[in-house]
Amino acid sequence: MLIGTIVDGIVIDHIPAGRGMELYKYLELDKLSCEVALIKNAPSEKRGKKDILKINDIIDLNFDLLGYVDPGITVDIIRGGKRVEKLHPELPEVIRGVIHCKNPRCITQVEQELEHVFRLTDREKKVYRCIYCDTRAK
Amino acid sequence: MSDIRHLIDISTLTVEEIDALIKTALDIIENPAKYSEKCRGKKLATLFYEPSTRTRLSFESAMLELGGSVIGFSEAQSSSASKGESVADTAKVISCFADIIAMRHPLEGAPMVAALNASIPVINAGDGGHNHPxxxxxxxxxxxxxxxxxxxxxxxxxxxxxxxxxxxxxxxxxxxxxxxxxxxxxxxxxxxxxxxxxxxxxxxxxxxxxxxxxxxxxxxxxxxxxxxxxxxxxxxxxxxxxxxxxxxxxxxxxxxxxxxxxxxxxxxxxxxxxxxxxxxxxxxxxxxxxxxxxxxxxxxxxxxxxx
The missing domain is CATH 3.40.50.1370 (Aspartate/ornithine carbamoyltransferase)
Structure with a gap:
């Protein structure tokens, strides 16, 4: 499959297969006016399959969100058709407004304007808990 | 959150701080007169969104025995919550009236929301089945x-x-x-x-x-x-x-x-x-x-x- 070469833009690579669309939604890429390509199930040496997002513009990315989805994701910054930077998002300590608390007894379920905030409580097991009620993110 | 200290979860207190609190409590028991004016001019707001006999009266008598005074409500119906006011707004408003808040709420995390918005210390007096430090x-x-x-x-x-x-x-x-x-x-x-x-x-x-x-x-x-x-x-x-x-x-x-x-x-x-x-x-x-x-x-x- 052929996707046009990026001159100035971003390639989000090594997305776990099947999670590209989720990331597309989280990053609100549907709101961009530039070309965006989602490649699903691309061959990967490490994982067998991976998803890739190509964005034909250099935009501000939420690296916390990328790290939360998978710290194995890489971000290539392309300028003048060449990769000028390769970035590795890290698992963020706090993640805001991305995941929602499912605990029906949590204050966030009633006070709708409260920002849903989760903090990392176990880096090894990648456990995030709601800062209000301590419920584990699923 | 600012430098104001709150107590929302017991795990945020170190063993040394717990030991210091116990030491102070023991001194209060031994020398109550020494503490009877310590909070003169200070107000505790007890914001109880659900009924509680022991905890609310315990907080209130604690403040009174320190020489302070108490304001507040003992059920959500007698507060602005019945008009739909958020916990965050209530915490900001009460910060104008009182020096410290003790909050009980049926929803988990409500005192944390109060602490994030108040400009005075907030004590979690029980939030649903979550914490009661x-x-x-x-x-x-x-x-x-x-x-x-x-x-x-x-x-x-x-x-x-x-x-x-x-x-x-x-x-x-x-x-x-x-x-x-x-x-x-x-x-x-x-x-x-x-x-x-x-x-x-x-x-x-x-x-x-x-x-x-x-x-x-x-x-x-x-x-x-x-x-x-x-x-x-x-x-x-x-x-x-x-x-x-x-x-x-x-x-x-x-x-x-x-x-x-x-x-x-x-x-x-x-x-x-x-x-x-x-x-x-x-x-x-x-x-x-x-x-x-x-x-x-x-x-x-x-x-x-x-x-």
Whole structure:
């Protein structure tokens, strides 16, 4: 499959297969006016399959969100058709407004304007808990 | 959050801070007159969105005995919450009137929201089934006063260990002291949740065993922390009927207990401790209520920065 070469833009690579669309939604890429390509199930040496997002513009990315989805994701910054930077998002300590608390007894379920905030409580097991009620993110 | 100190979760207090609070509480007990004017001119706002007899009155009497005064409400219907005001807005408004807030709310995390928005200290006075840190401080002061120490003892927790927030917090707090082991006494259906077993007990190599038999566990115990087994927690009515009487404390069940045993209960009790046990000197639960006032006095002083 052929996707046009990026001159100035971003390639989000090594997305776990099947999670590209989720990331597309989280990053609100549907709101961009530039070309965006989602490649699903691309061959990967490490994982067998991976998803890739190509964005034909250099935009501000939420690296916390990328790290939360998978710290194995890489971000290539392309300028003048060449990769000028390769970035590795890290698992963020706090993640805001991305995941929602499912605990029906949590204050966030009633006070709708409260920002849903989760903090990392176990880096090894990648456990995030709601800062209000301590419920584990699923 | 700013530099203002709040108490939302007991785990945010260090062992040293807990020890300091206990030390202050003991000094208050010994020298009440020394503290009777410490909070003169200060106001405590008790924001209770659901009814509570003990906790609210304990906070209020604590502030009054420090020479301060109290404002607040005792149910959501008599507050602006009934008009739809958010907890965040209420916290900002009350910050204009009072010096410290004690909040009880049926929803988990409400006091945290208050703390994030208030410009005065916020104390969590119970948020649903989540946290109740001043109950844990009360329990720790009681154990200290009864035993003269917080380490080197066998603590039995009995009853509903699955949903009982006070038990989870007590296990977490006592696990930080040396030489503590636990006997967890409950029906299979109401055992401590996995996170307590794995994240607290196993993660810290705390010795513990689980049993369904209170009688079997009794001779080993230095502390027995009773909780209520509630009918609504059981899926099967037959299981409830089979197990409910097992966890009712009666004088005959104390036959094999140590003379130095201390029986605690966060109260209110319904029928899980027979009134006949009240006369036994090992029953500490009413002394525990009194300790709650002293430790809350110490906490108010600490959070207000009053020396």
């Amino acid at each position: 001043t109950q844990t401080l009360t329990d720790l002061l009681t154990i200290y006063r009864e035993k003269g120490r917080l380490g080197h003892m066998t603590v039995g927790c009995c009853g509903d260990l699955k949903f009982g927030r006070t038990v989870h917090s007590l296990i977490a707090a006592m696990s930080r002291y040396e030489g503590v082991d636990f006997v967890l006494i409950s029906p299979e259906e109401l055992r401590v949740p996995e996170n307590v077993r794995n994240d607290i007990l196993k993660a810290n190599n705390i010795p513990y065993r689980e049993t369904e038999s209170l009688l079997e566990a009794m001779p080993d115990l230095d502390i027995l922390y009773m909780t209520r087994v509630q009918r609504e927690r059981f899926i099967s009515e037959a299981d409830y009927v089979r197990l409910k009487d097992t966890y009712i404390m009666t004088p005959d069940k104390l036959m094999d207990a140590k003379e130095t045993l201390s029986i605690l209960h966060p109260l209110p009790r319904v029928n899980e401790i027979s009134v006949a046990v009240d006369k036994d000197p090992r029953a500490c639960y009413f002394r525990q209520v009194l300790n709650g006032k002293y430790i809350r006095m110490a906490l108010i002083l600490m959070l207000l920065g009053v020396k």
